Amino acid sequence: MTDASQTAAPPVPLTARLDRVGVVVALIAVAGMDWQPFATLKPNRLISGQGLSLAGSLPTLWAAIGIGILSIATIVAVLRTNAWLRLTTGIVSLLVLALLIGLVPATVVPPGNTFARVSPASGFWLMAFAFAVLTTDAIAKLRLGPLARLGMLAGAAVAVALILGSGHWDGLSILKEYATNADKFWREGRQHILLAVSSLAAAIVVGLPLGIACHRNPTLRGITLPVLNIIQTVPSMAMYGLMIVPLSLFAASFPIAAQLGIRGIGTAPALIALFLYSLLPVVANTVVGLGEVRRSVVEAAEGMGMTRFQRLFQVELPLALPVILTGIRIVLVQNIGLVTIAALIGGGGFGTFVFQGIGQAATDLVLLGAVPTIALAFTAAILLDAVIELTERRRL
Amino acid sequence: MIELDHVSRRFGEQLAVDDVSFSVERGTITVIVGTSGSGKSTTLRMINRLIEPTSGTILIDGKDTASVSGEELRRGIGYVIQGNGLFPHWTVARNIATVPTLLGWDSSRVARRVDELLSLFSMKPEDFREKFPHQLSGGEQQRVGVARALAAEPGLLLMDEPFGALDPIIRAKAQEDLLAVQQRLGITVVLVTHDMEEAIHLGDKIAVMDGGKLLQYAPPAEILANPAPGFVEKLVDGVDRPFRLLSLSPVASIVEPGTAEGPPILETATLRDALSELLWHRRDALPVTAGDGTVRGKISLQSLLAHASGPA
Numbered sequence: 001m002t003d004a005s006q007t008a009a010p011p012v013p014l015t016a017r018l019d020r021v022g023v024v025v026a027l028i029a030v031a032g033m034d035w036q037p038f039a040t041l042k043p044n045r046l047i048s049g050q051g052l053s054l055a056g057s058l059p060t061l062w063a064a065i066g067i068g069i070l071s072i073a074t075i076v077a078v079l080r081t082n083a084w085l086r087l088t089t090g091i092v093s094l095l096v097l098a099l100l101i102g103l104v105p106a107t108v109v110p111p112g113n114t115f116a117r118v119s120p121a122s123g124f125w126l127m128a129f130a131f132a133v134l135t136t137d138a139i140a141k142l143r144l145g146p147l148a149r150l151g152m153l154a155g156a157a158v159a160v161a162l163i164l165g166s167g168h169w170d171g172l173s174i175l176k177e178y179a180t181n182a183d184k185f186w187r188e189g190r191q192h193i194l195l196a197v198s199s200l201a202a203a204i205v206v207g208l209p210l211g212i213a214c215h216r217n218p219t220l221r222g223i224t225l226p227v228l229n230i231i232q233t234v235p236s237m238a239m240y241g242l243m244i245v246p247l248s249l250f251a252a253s254f255p256i257a258a259q260l261g262i263r264g265i266g267t268a269p270a271l272i273a274l275f276l277y278s279l280l281p282v283v284a285n286t287v288v289g290l291g292e293v294r295r296s297v298v299e300a301a302e303g304m305g306m307t308r309f310q311r312l313f314q315v316e317l318p319l320a321l322p323v324i325l326t327g328i329r330i331v332l333v334q335n336i337g338l339v340t341i342a343a344l345i346g347g348g349g350f351g352t353f354v355f356q357g358i359g360q361a362a363t364d365l366v367l368l369g370a371v372p373t374i375a376l377a378f379t380a381a382i383l384l385d386a387v388i389e390l391t392e393r394r395r396l
Numbered sequence: 397m398i399e400l401d402h403v404s405r406r407f408g409e410q411l412a413v414d415d416v417s418f419s420v421e422r423g424t425i426t427v428i429v430g431t432s433g434s435g436k437s438t439t440l441r442m443i444n445r446l447i448e449p450t451s452g453t454i455l456i457d458g459k460d461t462a463s464v465s466g467e468e469l470r471r472g473i474g475y476v477i478q479g480n481g482l483f484p485h486w487t488v489a490r491n492i493a494t495v496p497t498l499l500g501w502d503s504s505r506v507a508r509r510v511d512e513l514l515s516l517f518s519m520k521p522e523d524f525r526e527k528f529p530h531q532l533s534g535g536e537q538q539r540v541g542v543a544r545a546l547a548a549e550p551g552l553l554l555m556d557e558p559f560g561a562l563d564p565i566i567r568a569k570a571q572e573d574l575l576a577v578q579q580r581l582g583i584t585v586v587l588v589t590h591d592m593e594e595a596i597h598l599g600d601k602i603a604v605m606d607g608g609k610l611l612q613y614a615p616p617a618e619i620l621a622n623p624a625p626g627f628v629e630k631l632v633d634g635v636d637r638p639f640r641l642l643s644l645s646p647v648a649s650i651v652e653p654g655t656a657e658g659p660p661i662l663e664t665a666t667l668r669d670a671l672s673e674l675l676w677h678r679r680d681a682l683p684v685t686a687g688d689g690t691v692r693g694k695i696s697l698q699s700l701l702a703h704a705s706g707p708a
């Protein structure tokens with residue numbers, strides 16, 4: 001013992017060698033690996049099933065390789081290591097998890113049994129979360145530029161597409177739900193995106209000019225912003241409910257409206273509700289963005305003989321753009337989430353699967369609606385963040 | 397020539413500019429000086445109609461400014477404001493090109509003009525053209541601001557506290573640059589400042605304003621020697637009046653016949669320089685020479701002191 005302490009370099013305190021985020025990541029990963037079931041096996045899609053550990057749900061060799069790689073990854077996470085190594089480790093771990101979970105069905109379900117369902121369980125989700133945090137933390141530490149982040153997003157999308165295309169996950173419960181709902185899935189997906197994007201587009205068309213007018217006219221601003229604020233506080237369920245009566249009456253009194261598809265339930269009330277929710281962020285951020293343009297810059301533009309329109313389009317709007325885009329980002333991500341609820345009033349979208357799943361107590365069907373919604377929102381956020389950063393580059 | 401004729405401006409109950417009349421000669425620098433709220437900026441902005449006068453008329457070269465649209469008028473007048481107001485999302489070249497572009501100059505002419513102006517303000521075009529304002533120092537930003545105002549070759553340049561945001565050393569340099577450029581281009585400049593020293597240094601004529609009224613309009617020497625009683629007097633009290641007065645005249649103006657011992661003084665030096673030499677060498681008089689070294693006479697401490705004192 002004395003021998004070792006004499007030859008060793010001056011001891012570095014243990015805490016100095018640990019990565020703070022890494023410790024949390026490791027704790028979650030270890031909890032997921034050792035104490036929580038990796039997958040669930042159910043006799044059929046409705047009966048609750050039995051949890052299986054990582055070792056218990058995979059062939060021994062695969063389980064050993066998996067546990068080995070994930071354990072090394074946990075150690076890399078916990079120690080202070082190079083950010084590129086952490087990024088690689090995070091990505092590799094996520095890929096390993098994706099591959100392992102796909103191997104479970106063939107291992108635990110007897111051949112010929114078409115009723116049994118295998119789905120990822122809490123252990124899988126915890127580890128996926130832990131290594132996703134490791135990956136995003138590494139990306140943040142590396143300060144990757146907007147284009148590099150877009151590249152990583154594209155890489156992730158390609159990876160998921162390849163795994164899905166290879167059929168590796170076809171044994172999993174959520175994909176069995178997909179298989180029986182494939183046509184409907186893409187139809188509802190299109191409807192989901194259509195609702196989110198078209199309500200955003202309408203909000204921009206109305207909100208941008210309204211924001212500009214509010215910037216110019218304090219009286220209008222004093223009325224508009226509080227009203228939009230109140231609209232924003234109406235719970236989405238209530239908002240959809242509130243749409244039903246006036247729209248039904250409207251459709252009843254104007255047959256042309258009914259012919260156009262405007263009814264108390266369906267796409268029309270969903271669109272209107274989403275549009276109303278979208279207005280506040282667009283208008284408020286336009287007002288704030290224009291308000292932040294330095295007074296001296298606007299005055300210089302005026303003093304050099306720019307007309308109001310030239311000032312607005314050449315100076316004020318370009319300078320306010322990053323703030324306005326931030327509002328648009330908020331709206332898009334918010335709408336992608338809110339569209340889910342629109343399914344309640346027949347608006348369609350991925351929410352259809354969520355509410356059907358809740359009705360049938362079929363968790364896998366809920367996931368078939370929830371997972372793509374989250375993926376969409378996530379993608380929209382990364383995409384718009386990158387665009388905002390690109391527009392901000394040259395401004396100070 | 398600019399003529400303000402009984403110009404007033406009212407903001408609600410407040411009379412910001414009260415019946416102001418003065419005229420500015422072509423090719424001179426006129427400085428409007430006053431405290432904040434004196435109406436000096438409002439007066440300046442009425443010249444390019446950023447603010448419309450409530451009453452009175454303003455003529456530029458005999459033409460009523462109200463006879464053209466505000467935008468058209470402003471495109472023909474250079475305008476520089478405190479903190480330069482450069483467009484942060486545009487390069488230096490595009491900033492300078494603002495007014496020429498608004499006027500529809502073709503792009504090669506605009507590019508030539510941009511390079512010409514950058515060179516005039518001793519900034520290498522190839523180094524500065526593509527930079528963005530935030531990559532420039534405060535002094536460089538200020539110079540680009542003035543270059544931008546001069547881009548469309550205006551005969552008149554309006555400057556609203558143009559050096560207010562600069563530190564003293566860069567500020568002195570910017571003032572010298574302005575004097576040099578003004579002399580070279582022969583333009584008319586109207587400049588607003590709260591700094592009496594700056595006004596005395598730059599102005600061919602100074603307009604002192606307070607409470608919306610024009611109190612005195614005269615050359616700097618006149619303002620220093622005979623300030624209007626009250627506000628103007630108080631304003632010039634704090635600016636080393638004797639030394640200021642001396643720095644406005646050359647040695648040649650009070651050279652006496654005769655000779656004196658000691659190091660000679662150039663006749664183009666200011667009286668202030670002469671006083672400094674006399675005090676330093678403990679002399680009552682020093683010889684005065686022309687640029688080629690020929691002796692023109694002497695300068696005596698006594699006549700210098702007489703020149704530096706206020707009215708009896």
